Amino acid sequence: MKIRFLGAADGVTGSRHLVTSAGVQVLLDCGLFQGYKLHRERNWADPGPLREAEAIVISHAHLDHSGWLPALVKHGWRGPVYVSPGTRDLLKVLLLDSAHLQEEDARRANRYGFSRHEKALPLYTRADALRALSLLVAVPPGRAFRPDGALSRHTLTFTPVGHLLGACAVTLQEPGRSGRRLVFSGDVGRQHDLLMPAPQAPDAADVLLVESTYGNRDHAQEDVATRLETIVNATIGGGGSVLLPTFAVGRAQALLLVLQRLKRAGRIPAWLPIVLDSPMAQEATALYRHHAAELRVPRREALALADGVRIITTGAQSQRLTASRVPMVVLSASGMATGGRVLHHLKALLPDPRHHVVFAGFQVGGSRGARLVGGEREVKIHGEMVPVRATVSQLEGLSGHADRGELLAWMARLKRKPEQTFVVHGEPAAADALRCEIQNLLGWRVRVPQHGEEVEA
Ligand SMILES: [Zn+2]
Structure with missing residues (x-):
C-alpha cells in the first residue's frame, strides 16, 4: 500500500490522504485548508493526483476534513463518497453553508474592491455542493462494509470516536488473507465530552494514521x-x-x-x-x-x-x-x-x-x-x-479533541501494534511531540510525514 499525504501533514487543516491499495486509489478525507494564507492558497490549486481517486471516505463532517469535496467535484470528479449517516446529515448543512460563505466572500470582495484579483470568484458554489452531496453513500458504523465498484474487494469499517455527531475512525482492509489493514483516526474525541460518548476502541491495524491536534498537551481540568x-x-x-x-x-x-x-x-x-x-x-x-x-x-x-x-x-x-x-x-x-x-x-x-x-x-x-x-x-x-x-x-474545557494522554490511551487499545504509524493533523510542534511519546511509551515505529510526501506502507 502507498500513502500520499496531500493535506493535514504540516498543520491541522486540509486533511487529504491518498491511499493506493490493491490497485485502487482511495482518498481519505477531502478537507479544506484554513488559517494561514499560505495554506488557504492550496484550496485554489489544481486537484492533481486527487483526480485519480476512485472513491473517497470521509471521517467526519468538519470542513477541514470534508470542505474541499465540492471543489473537487467542480473540477469534474465523480465517484462514491462513503460517510456515516450522522456525517451525511451534517454535511448537508456544512457544505451548503460553506458554499454560501464562499459566494458571499467573493461578492463582498467585489463590492468593496478588497480583492487583489481582478474579479473575486467563489472557490465553489451551492450547485457544486449539491452535486457533491449527491455522491454521498451512508455506511452504518460498527461493522465491516463491502462497497460496490472500485472498492468491491476491500472492506470499510467506521468506528465512532466521539468528537462530533457521526465522527468515525476509518478502517480500510485490503483484499485477501494477507491483505493489510489501515486505520485512520479522523479526529478523536474526548473521554468525558459533554455531548458525545467516549471514543470506541480502534480496529487492529498494520498501518495507523493518527491525528495530533493536541499531541503536545493535556487539557486543563476546566469547569x-x-x-x-x-x-x-x-x-x-x-x-x-x-x-x-x-x-x-x-x-x-x-x-x-x-x-x-x-x-x-x-x-x-x-x-x-x-x-x-x-x-x-x-x-x-x-x-x-x-x-x-x-x-x-x-x-x-x-x-x-x-x-x-x-x-x-x-x-x-x-x-x-x-x-x-x-x-x-x-x-x-x-x-x-x-x-x-x-x-x-x-x-x-x-x-x-x-x-x-x-x-x-x-x-x-x-x-x-x-x-x-x-x-x-x-x-x-x-x-x-x-x-x-x-x-x-x-474556554479550553469544551475542546472536542482528545489531548495527549487521551490519544495515547486510544492508540494503546489497538488490538496489536501497528508496523507503521504516521502522525498527521497537528501543528509541527504537536505532531512531533506525539511522535516522541508514541516511540517512547508505546515503542512503535512512527514518523511525521511531510506535505506532499509519498510513503510505502
Ligand atoms: Zn474535527
Whole structure:
C-alpha cells in the first residue's frame, strides 16, 4: 500500500490522504485548508493526483476534513463518497453553508474592491455542493462494509470516536488473507465530552494514521460551567454582553447545553436573553435532536437544547441585535471568526470594554480568532481596522479533541501494534511531540510525514 499525504501533514487543516491499495486509489478525507494564507492558497490549486481517486471516505463532517469535496467535484470528479449517516446529515448543512460563505466572500470582495484579483470568484458554489452531496453513500458504523465498484474487494469499517455527531475512525482492509489493514483516526474525541460518548476502541491495524491536534498537551481540568457562570454574571453586571463565536456544529450545541443547565440551576439570571444567531447552528441543533440516541445526554435534555433560546433568522435581525443595549449572551458563527455573522458582532462589540468575547475552541494559527486570543489590540474585519477594547478569553474545557494522554490511551487499545504509524493533523510542534511519546511509551515505529510526501506502507 502507498500513502500520499496531500493535506493535514504540516498543520491541522486540509486533511487529504491518498491511499493506493490493491490497485485502487482511495482518498481519505477531502478537507479544506484554513488559517494561514499560505495554506488557504492550496484550496485554489489544481486537484492533481486527487483526480485519480476512485472513491473517497470521509471521517467526519468538519470542513477541514470534508470542505474541499465540492471543489473537487467542480473540477469534474465523480465517484462514491462513503460517510456515516450522522456525517451525511451534517454535511448537508456544512457544505451548503460553506458554499454560501464562499459566494458571499467573493461578492463582498467585489463590492468593496478588497480583492487583489481582478474579479473575486467563489472557490465553489451551492450547485457544486449539491452535486457533491449527491455522491454521498451512508455506511452504518460498527461493522465491516463491502462497497460496490472500485472498492468491491476491500472492506470499510467506521468506528465512532466521539468528537462530533457521526465522527468515525476509518478502517480500510485490503483484499485477501494477507491483505493489510489501515486505520485512520479522523479526529478523536474526548473521554468525558459533554455531548458525545467516549471514543470506541480502534480496529487492529498494520498501518495507523493518527491525528495530533493536541499531541503536545493535556487539557486543563476546566469547569466550563463555573467559568461561563463567572464571565456571564460579571459582564452583564457591568452592562455588557457576552459574545461566543462558536462552531455552529457541535460546539454551539455544547454551549447551549451548559447555558441551559446554568439557567435551570439559577446560576445565571432567568431573564438573560440567550440568542442563537447562526442559521447553520439552528439546523445543526435540529440534527443533534434528531440523532439524540447517539448522544451522551438524556433524550429529554437533548430535545430541550433550544428551549427559550431566541433564534435569529434574518441578516437584518442580526444587525439590529448588535445595536441593542440590553445585555445578552450571543452565540454566533464562525468559531474562529474567519467569516459569518459573528464578524458584525465583533465589529460592534470589540471596541467597547464592557463586553466580553469568549472563544470556545481551538483557534488555527493565522485565523482572526487566534490573533484575538493572542492579545492583538486591533483586527481587520471586512477590510477595516477594529480596535480591541473588550475582554477576550478562551474556554479550553469544551475542546472536542482528545489531548495527549487521551490519544495515547486510544492508540494503546489497538488490538496489536501497528508496523507503521504516521502522525498527521497537528501543528509541527504537536505532531512531533506525539511522535516522541508514541516511540517512547508505546515503542512503535512512527514518523511525521511531510506535505506532499509519498510513503510505502
Ligand atoms: Zn474535527
